[in-house]
Amino acid sequence: MIKVAVDAMGGDNAPGEIVKGVVDAVSHREDIQVLLVGKEEAVKKELSRYTYPKKQVLLIPASEVIETEEPPVNAVRRKKDSSIVVGMNLVKSGEADAFVSAGSSGAILVGGQVIVGRLKGVERPPFGALIPTEKGVSLLLDSGANVDARPSHLVQFARMGSIYMEHVIGIARPRVGIVNIGAEEEKGNALVKETFPLLKECSDINFTGSIEAREIPHGGADVIVCEAFTGNVILKLYEGTGATLISMVKKGMMGSLRSKVGALLVKPALKETLKAFDASRYGGAPLLGLKGLVVKTHGSASAREVSNSIIQCVTFKEQKINEKIRESLEAKE
Amino acid sequence: MIKVAVDAMGGDNAPGEIVKGVVDAVSHREDIQVLLVGKEEAVKKELSRYTYPKKQVLLIPASEVIETEEPPVNAVRRKKDSSIVVGMNLVKSGEADAFVSAGSSGAILVGGQVIVGRLKGVERPPFGALIPTEKGVSLLLDSGANVDARPSHLVQFARMGSIYMEHVIGIARPRVGIVNIGAEEEKGNALVKETFPLLKECSDINFTGSIEAREIPHGGADVIVCEAFTGNVILKLYEGTGATLISMVKKGMMGSLRSKVGALLVKPALKETLKAFDASRYGGAPLLGLKGLVVKTHGSASAREVSNSIIQCVTFKEQKINEKIRESLEAKE
Numbered sequence: 246m247i248k249v250a251v252d253a254m255g256g257d258n259a260p261g262e263i264v265k266g267v268v269d270a271v272s273h274r275e276d277i278q279v280l281l282v283g284k285e286e287a288v289k290k291e292l293s294r295y296t297y298p299k300k301q302v303l304l305i306p307a308s309e310v311i312e313t314e315e316p317p318v319n320a321v322r323r324k325k326d327s328s329i330v331v332g333m334n335l336v337k338s339g340e341a342d343a344f345v346s347a348g349s350s351g352a353i354l355v356g357g358q359v360i361v362g363r364l365k366g367v368e369r370p371p372f373g374a375l376i377p378t379e380k381g382v383s384l385l386l387d388s389g390a391n392v393d394a395r396p397s398h399l400v401q402f403a404r405m406g407s408i409y410m411e412h413v414i415g416i417a418r419p420r421v422g423i424v425n426i427g428a429e430e431e432k433g434n435a436l437v438k439e440t441f442p443l444l445k446e447c448s449d450i451n452f453t454g455s456i457e458a459r460e461i462p463h464g465g466a467d468v469i470v471c472e473a474f475t476g477n478v479i480l481k482l483y484e485g486t487g488a489t490l491i492s493m494v495k496k497g498m499m500g501s502l503r504s505k506v507g508a509l510l511v512k513p514a515l516k517e518t519l520k521a522f523d524a525s526r527y528g529g530a531p532l533l534g535l536k537g538l539v540v541k542t543h544g545s546a547s548a549r550e551v552s553n554s555i556i557q558c559v560t561f562k563e564q565k566i567n568e569k570i571r572e573s574l575e576a577k578e
Numbered sequence: 579m580i581k582v583a584v585d586a587m588g589g590d591n592a593p594g595e596i597v598k599g600v601v602d603a604v605s606h607r608e609d610i611q612v613l614l615v616g617k618e619e620a621v622k623k624e625l626s627r628y629t630y631p632k633k634q635v636l637l638i639p640a641s642e643v644i645e646t647e648e649p650p651v652n653a654v655r656r657k658k659d660s661s662i663v664v665g666m667n668l669v670k671s672g673e674a675d676a677f678v679s680a681g682s683s684g685a686i687l688v689g690g691q692v693i694v695g696r697l698k699g700v701e702r703p704p705f706g707a708l709i710p711t712e713k714g715v716s717l718l719l720d721s722g723a724n725v726d727a728r729p730s731h732l733v734q735f736a737r738m739g740s741i742y743m744e745h746v747i748g749i750a751r752p753r754v755g756i757v758n759i760g761a762e763e764e765k766g767n768a769l770v771k772e773t774f775p776l777l778k779e780c781s782d783i784n785f786t787g788s789i790e791a792r793e794i795p796h797g798g799a800d801v802i803v804c805e806a807f808t809g810n811v812i813l814k815l816y817e818g819t820g821a822t823l824i825s826m827v828k829k830g831m832m833g834s835l836r837s838k839v840g841a842l843l844v845k846p847a848l849k850e851t852l853k854a855f856d857a858s859r860y861g862g863a864p865l866l867g868l869k870g871l872v873v874k875t876h877g878s879a880s881a882r883e884v885s886n887s888i889i890q891c892v893t894f895k896e897q898k899i900n901e902k903i904r905e906s907l908e909a910k911e
Contacts, residue, residue, distance in 0.1 A: 474759055518829070
């Protein structure tokens with residue numbers, strides 16, 4: 246039985262979509278118990294809407310909520326009874342194997358490092374986001390934790406990302422690319438130029454060189470390494486461009502009777518195609534390199550994404566990803 | 579009569595598509611004369627395929643070609659008779675008002691600064707790329723010239739970009755946004771945090787704050803400011819995601835007979851929609867802040883993009899953009 250603490254109060258659609266996602270996860274998987282952390286009244290009310298295996302959901306009261314706008318360091322220090330702090334403490338004490346939250350990225354990042362703690366040897370835990378591609382899925386990291394990261398951090402991201410893709414997603418010898426603005430080694434900014442030769446030296450990762458942003462949707466690398474400013478820009482633009490294009494295509498098809506009829510006919514096929522390009526089916530972004538598992542889902546996460554994020558924790562735990570990360574980094578010291 | 583020098587040898591499709599684009603431009607516009615720079619034999623052969631107003635195309639021989647892989651500083655210094663160097667010299671001497679090339683970005687950047695020269699007060703000339711959005715078009719700069727740029731450079735990009743959008747594209751008081759990973763002022767990397775307050779102080783630009791990458795396709799700002807690493811990643815990902823999604827949608831619709839029939843019906847509407855999202859109709863990226871006009875088009879530029887890039891030079895010249903940039907920067911000294 247895997248125990249997953251879930252932040253019932255985080256994100257734009259809390260607690261409704263979160264609770265719905267939790268119910269969905271435990272209804273599909275007997276091997277998961279959810280510790281649902283949040284305001285008792287509100288969470289109970291949401292839970293009462295559903296029938297589900299009661300023993301698989303435990304309500305853990307937390308009276309406070311950390312808002313997205315709050316400065317994270319202060320918020321984590323002061324709001325001891327917030328759903329994020331309570332959830333992180335469950336992981337720290339070993340009562341939970343993982344914590345899933347759609348709440349403040351900053352608070353999750355701070356709480357993950359301060360409460361759960363970094364694995365020995367990890368300099369900076371990165372957010373690793375799974376992004377859909379033409380060929381399947383790639384891991385983009387760091388997608389939001391460490392802006393202004395240093396070359397040694399990026400090398401660790403490459404190692405941790407490789408382990409994740411190999412053992413959680415099941416891609417043997419995942420190809421690692423560094424985000425760059427040209428294919429040649431001498432291209433790039435100061436950070437990339439310094440990191441490139443370090444990655445080339447790593448015999449334990451399958452470094453395939455620079456990846457230009459246009460190759461990302463084609464699946465040009467399995468592990469895509471960059472600092473978090475670039476990573477977050479990529480993640481947000483990826484989502485934004487997809488959503489805009491799809492809405493434009495839909496609107497365009499409603500323009501004439503002829504195309505409306507056509508739209509009805511192509512709808513099922515189109516839906517299938519776009520599903521393949523929907524990030525939510527892969528669940529959330531794990532904060533890699535911590536002593537426990539902490540997963541951040543989108544602030545706008547739907548029940549489906551919450552459910553997938555919870556289920557994702559099982560593989561992470563079963564494959565002993567943290568042990569593998571620790572061993573891999575220790576071997577390099 | 580505007581005189582535009584065009585690099586017949588630059589890009590993947592040279593000289594064929596370039597010459598075709600030149601012929602197209604002069605066939606549509608009586609007020610443009612093209613000085614077509616390149617290998618005499620090859621260019622003549624291509625020109626012989628078309629009927630066009632002969633007086634509007636002048637062949638200027640250049641025996642060398644700078645390849646994309648060549649280190650740009652060396653290439654510009656050594657290949658004095660390359661199409662890029664010859665074309666730049668035509669702008670410098672005043673024989674041409676502008677130079678359009680699909681060749682090596684690095685060589686265009688170096689040549690622009692060394693041969694054409696910067697306007698007084700301009701620290702770093704940025705590439706400004708026009709990108710299509712849901713609402714129309716935005717200018718992304720720097721889209722490729724200055725990685726590791728400094729805050730003062732970004733402020734100049736904002737000024738130059740505002741002038742361009744107002745006078746070339748015709749948007750009054752263009753909204754200027756700085757690319758960031760959150761909406762709040764305290765978000766961002768060191769560069770953004772330092773630049774933000776400087777932009778806020780500029781009374782001559784309409785600074786609207788941070789723009790998250792997901793807002794770019796929605797048209798969240800008219801002028802989108804960032805350093806060139808981020809800018810190039812945005813530009814390439816924008817193009818890559820669009821192309822991938824469109825190809826997936828097309829492929830998806832060919833999956834069943836039902837959707838094939840539907841695809842035939844939606845095709846015209848879809849084509850119209852996607853045309854709105856096609857970057858090539860806006861022409862190339864001007865290198866702003868030089869004593870003349872230098873425009874870089876995609877290495878894979880089609881005849882249509884070449885033609886649009888040439889025509890774009892007319893407005894730039896007529897609106898006296900360089901004079902306006904010079905005045906705007908002088909006023910700030």
